[in-house]
Amino acid sequence: MKIVELFAGVGGFRLGFGEHHEYVYVNDMNADANLIYKKQFAHDCDNRKIETVPANEIPDHDLLCGGFPCATFSIAGSRVGLSNTHDKGLLFYEIIRIISTKKPKYVLLENVEGLLTHENGRTFGVVLYELGRLGYSIQWQKFDSVYFGTPQHRERVFILGIRGEGFNALPIIPKSKTYFDGMVIQLRRGKVRTFAKGTFPCLTASMGTGGNNVPFLVGDNQLRKLTHEECELLQGLPIGHTEGLASASRYERIGRSLNPRIAQAIMKKIEEHERIKRNC
Numbered sequence: 177m178k179i180v181e182l183f184a185g186v187g188g189f190r191l192g193f194g195e196h197h198e199y200v201y202v203n204d205m206n207a208d209a210n211l212i213y214k215k216q217f218a219h220d221c222d223n224r225k226i227e228t229v230p231a232n233e234i235p236d237h238d239l240l241c242g243g244f245p246c247a248t249f250s251i252a253g254s255r256v257g258l259s260n261t262h263d264k265g266l267l268f269y270e271i272i273r274i275i276s277t278k279k280p281k282y283v284l285l286e287n288v289e290g291l292l293t294h295e296n297g298r299t300f301g302v303v304l305y306e307l308g309r310l311g312y313s314i315q316w317q318k319f320d321s322v323y324f325g326t327p328q329h330r331e332r333v334f335i336l337g338i339r340g341e342g343f344n345a346l347p348i349i350p351k352s353k354t355y356f357d358g359m360v361i362q363l364r365r366g367k368v369r370t371f372a373k374g375t376f377p378c379l380t381a382s383m384g385t386g387g388n389n390v391p392f393l394v395g396d397n398q399l400r401k402l403t404h405e406e407c408e409l410l411q412g413l414p415i416g417h418t419e420g421l422a423s424a425s426r427y428e429r430i431g432r433s434l435n436p437r438i439a440q441a442i443m444k445k446i447e448e449h450e451r452i453k454r455n456c
C-alpha cells in the first residue's frame with residue numbers, strides 16, 4: 177500500500193503499519209522529530225509547514241494517516257476547537273485540502289479523546305461532515321493503551337475513513353488490561369497525584385519540560401523518574417527509538433507519539449479486507 181504520513185513525529189503510524197508498505201511522502205515541521213524519523217527509517221521527512229505544501233506535490237497514495245496536533249481538543253487544552261483562526265485545530269482542514277485533491281482510499285486519523293466531546297460534540301460533527309462530504313464512510317473508536325500490552329492509561333480516538341463503500345474494520349475488541357506491580361506518583365500543576373492501581377498515567381508532551389511531569393516510580397526504598405527507555409516501552413515504541421535527542425526533547429517526543437500497537441491492529445483489519453477483495 178502507498179502511504180502518506182502527516183504530522184509524522186517519530187513515526188508511530190509507520191512503526192505499527194510496518195515496512196512492507198511504501199511510504200511515498202512524510203511531513204512534520206519539527207527538527208527533532210525529523211532527525212529520529214530519518215535515523216530510524218532511513219527516509220527523509222519534509223519539514224515544511226503542511227499549510228505551505230501544494231497538494232499536487234504529494235504523490236498518489238492509498239492511505240493518508242496523521243495524528244493531527246491535539247492541543248486544541250485536549251481536555252487539558254483551551255478547547256477552542258476548529259473555529260479559532262489562530263488555532264492548531266485548523267490543521268484538520270489541511271488534511272481535508274489534501275485528501276480532496278488526492279482522494280486516497282483510506283484516511284486514518286488520531287487525536288485526543290476530548291475531540292469527541294468538545295463543544296458538546298459539535299467539533300467532532302464538523303470532522304465527520306467534512307470527511308463525509310468527500311465521500312468517505314467513517315468509523316471511529318476510542319482506544320486505551322492499557323488494553324494493548326502497555327500499562328499506560330492513554331485514551332485516544334482513531335477515525336477511519338473509507339472512500340466509497342465501507343466495511344466493518346472497527347470496533348476492535350480490546351484484549352485484557354495490562355497492569356504493573358507497583359506505585360507511581362506524578363507532579364502535575366503543583367500537585368502530587370498518586371497512582372497505585374498498577375497503570376501509569378498518560379505520558380504527556382510537556383513531561384520533558386523541567387521533568388516535573390515525568391511519572392516517578394516508588395519502591396525498593398527509592399523514588400525515581402521513569403527513564404526514557406521505560407517511557408518508550410509504555411508508548412509501545414522500540415527501546416532506544418528516540419535516542420540521540422537531548423533529554424527534555426526526548427521525553428517530549430515520546431509523550432507526543434502514538435501507540436504503534438493500535439495502528440497495527442487497525443492496519444491488520446484493512447489488510448485482511450484487501451486480501452479478501454483480491455481473492456474474490
Ligand SMILES: C[S@@+](CC[C@H](N)C(=O)[O-])C[C@H]1O[C@@H](n2cnc3c(N)ncnc32)[C@H](O)[C@@H]1O
Pocket residue numbers: 183184185186187188189203204205206209224225226227242243244245246267429432433434
Ligand atoms: C501529536 S504529534 C504527532 C506524533 C506522531 N503521530 C508520532 O507518532 O510521533 C503532532 C505533530 O505535528 C507536527 N506539526 C504541528 N504543526 C505542524 C504544521 N503546521 N506542519 C507540519 N507539522 C506540524 C508537530 O511537529 C508534531 O510532531
